[in-house]
Amino acid sequence: MDAKTALGVAQWCPGDVTGELRFPGAAVSTGAPAMSVAQAAAAGAGSLLIGIAPPGGRLPAHWLPTLVEAASAGLDIVSGLHTRLGSFRELVAAAAAAGVNLHDVRHGDWPRVTGTGRKRTGQRLLTVGTDCALGKKYTALALARSLQARGVPATFRATGQTGIMISGAGVAIDAVVADFLAGVAEQLSPDNAPGHWDVIEGQGSLFHPAYAGVSLGLLHGSQPDALVLCHDPSRTHLDALPGFPTPQLADAIEMYLQAARLTNPAVRCIGISVNSSSLDGAAWRAYRARLEAELGLPVADPIRGGVEALTAAITTNKENLS
């Protein structure tokens, strides 16, 4: 789960990935060819991208020699961690000597403004979750692409380091000073044309004891017209938190709608996005049919069949939602 940055970039920007640098004992691979720093430089790689996002976002000290080696070999360093690359003198010196850049995508230069609650023009969709790290970014990327394929103007709005690396823009909302959470979220999807959809990547979960504040500030600032709830049926409790059971989907929908109504009373949940990797084909079809009947909403797995059922719900309801 901590390798989601590497996996996301490999999935959504495969043409940009030259190879993969793995430490001994690495449990996860993107499937890209294994390369040393020297091999990557020789193969024409332009950057070393840190693909791991440990909880708390700190850079482990034992990674530093590899980063220095990469900078010295002429590679930019791209990081989405809270720790700033520029805080390591050795790395700054190596980058300066080699003439390469250090990119801290989690630290943008967003205006420090507080939220206003002012209603903006255009349509907005936010992906939300019963837990962290179960498909909110993937679902938002897939929805934006699917809307665009139907000729609906849509923009993916990244709120995390991986989404920023994939799309080239956005804000790492969890790195914003708390006072400006909703204000920066408001800036992320400014006034837009009436038929345009901003598809905003959700963060955290309202049900998570560490991150619910971030989720709520993003929800209020995004003022979504539509929510898509993301879920993984294999999680009976939150990841790494056995004391925190995963909420029932109907309860989660109601909680998200209740919170979202503060800045958009017309908000609706238009469907469920499921990470069904724990289910075989028959189990997934049965689970999907049961959920659709229970909730009266379309249910899709973006990886297993795509998000067309959700996109259809967005475009069908467009008049109602506007």
Add this chain to the structure above:
Amino acid sequence: MDAKTALGVAQWCPGDVTGELRFPGAAVSTGAPAMSVAQAAAAGAGSLLIGIAPPGGRLPAHWLPTLVEAASAGLDIVSGLHTRLGSFRELVAAAAAAGVNLHDVRHGDWPRVTGTGRKRTGQRLLTVGTDCALGKKYTALALARSLQARGVPATFRATGQTGIMISGAGVAIDAVVADFLAGVAEQLSPDNAPGHWDVIEGQGSLFHPAYAGVSLGLLHGSQPDALVLCHDPSRTHLDALPGFPTPQLADAIEMYLQAARLTNPAVRCIGISVNSSSLDGAAWRAYRARLEAELGLPVADPIRGGVEALTAAITTNKENLS
């Protein structure tokens, strides 16, 4: 309302206030004698404390000459704004030349940790509100003092700049990077003796489109056993936000309890703290009687009669709450 830092320090630390420096046209006074920087220095003042907290927490540029004058006159500068005093070269130079210190109380050195949701020992009370700036800090200070007067071990835990200036400790929770909101709130009231009460100053409001994320992160990290809801009956809508009506008290209690149960299923609302300055004596007594009957909870105005009714509810319910 923006002068709440000055008013809070004058109210709770009157022995520490030498005088008041007012700009022309100032609408509010703490009642302390008016003094120029030179007069204050001559009268033995040790610091110039910035008593205004504008929304967004930025330092207006036209204040700088006065701050430089104060530093040059030998006064420390104490600020609770987001803007760091150290970001003004002229002021840094003046402070260095005069040998005085610049104190940015909003920027503490708290560990950057994410929340765990782990239940801690000891009892916790959090003040929450239907809006911002209506008595959460004052109520918490009064409750801590009242508990101590009854012989109940209690500690006020500041979460904003004014509370930190008054109590000499705490964290400006709205200045924390959003990822660490709940984690830092957990650190603020660590494990304590079973009979001890941490009385935690609330921030913002779950109903505020700019600050609800901060309020929720603080609520989850505080894992309160008891909530006191603060309210001002003169506000029909949130301060400066006509489009956002103030919630009904019963709805507000239910929303806060629902959110707080995530990290403490045993949480209770033990009473209401009212800022009744808009009501005359008879209207206040009638309002209090009606609320107490409607909600089945004690109602108090800390300034008009004190918080004994709330303290009694805390100590009476102590066994139930533990």
